[in-house]
Amino acid sequence: MSELISIENLSFRYVDTDFYSLNNVNLKINKGDFVLLCGPSGCGKTTLLRAINGLIPNYYQGEYKGKVIIENKEVSKHKTYEIAKIAGLVFQDPENQLFTSSVEKEIAFGLENLAIPRDEMRRIVNETIRVLNLENLRYKVPAFLSGGEQQKVAIAAIYAMRPKVLLLDEPLSNLDPYSAISVIELIYKLNKELGLTILIAEHRLDWLIPFSNRIVIMNEGRILIEGETRSILEKFDLEQFDVNDPKIPTLAKRINKIFNLRIKISLTVDEFVDNFKKELNDRI
Ligand SMILES: Nc1ncnc2c1ncn2[C@@H]1O[C@H](COP(=O)(O)OP(=O)(O)OP(=O)(O)O)[C@@H](O)[C@H]1O
Ligand SMILES: [Mg+2]
Incomplete structure (x- = not known):
């Protein structure tokens, strides 16, 4: 399997804090991986996702040591939008990342920022809607959709930019179990059928372990253990890492x-x- 992301001795301290939110993190992620990132609140999951898609150090300032490399690009040396094209980040609360008056406009939004020609844009939007089965939502107003539908649209808008990796920060937190499962199915489809690498921070391990091939457990800005899902579960009771077994x-x-x-x-x-x-x- 070929390597997509390499994180090397990465430490990060947000400005105005006196501790490192990431502390000498080393991690390699291969193409096609479905990685479940877990650990107690405040352990650094969101911070790690930000460091992979370039929000750290481009948007969040602080003390930065080490490096993150995606597809041979060192993240800290590129503009945020260049990295965002490769690594798209979906947030916990979909409402905060939907801006437009219809789902199809929402899906086109990121493409406009990438200055993609109109015809090409229309083609990508149509294909995204078709592949992700969102035809019934095409003309609806994103703000009025259910939480699960909104999360799917947020994911589609990122998928439209054809990133290599999809980073998701607790995308299921505000969803009822039924919607959560349909969002997980969409994420799994992106991974298995459309070849995206997935890194998902989530507390609900029960829902996600059947789909993941790797688990990473963090605490206090460090990676405590990581490895193949089954072998981690075989070797460890996760409760000892303050993660729900x-x-x-x-x-x-x-x-x-x-x-x-x-x-x-x-x-x-x-x-x-x-x-x-x-x-x-x-x-x-
Ligand atoms: N913008 C910021 N400025 C200063 N400190 C921050 C900032 N964002 C996060 N932190 C701190 O960094 C540490 C890691 O936070 P982070 O949000 O990455 O944790 P998390 O694992 O995502 O937690 P949760 O499960 O609650 O989402 C925490 O101590 C947090 O207070
Ligand atoms: Mg978080």
């Missing part, structure tokens, strides 16, 4: 312990049932 892997571990079984690590209910059956069959 996802329920299904935890259930398997508890049952294994009580009944002295070896049910394989499972990320979904179906997988758990299959692995449970296998383990019982092996024993009979």
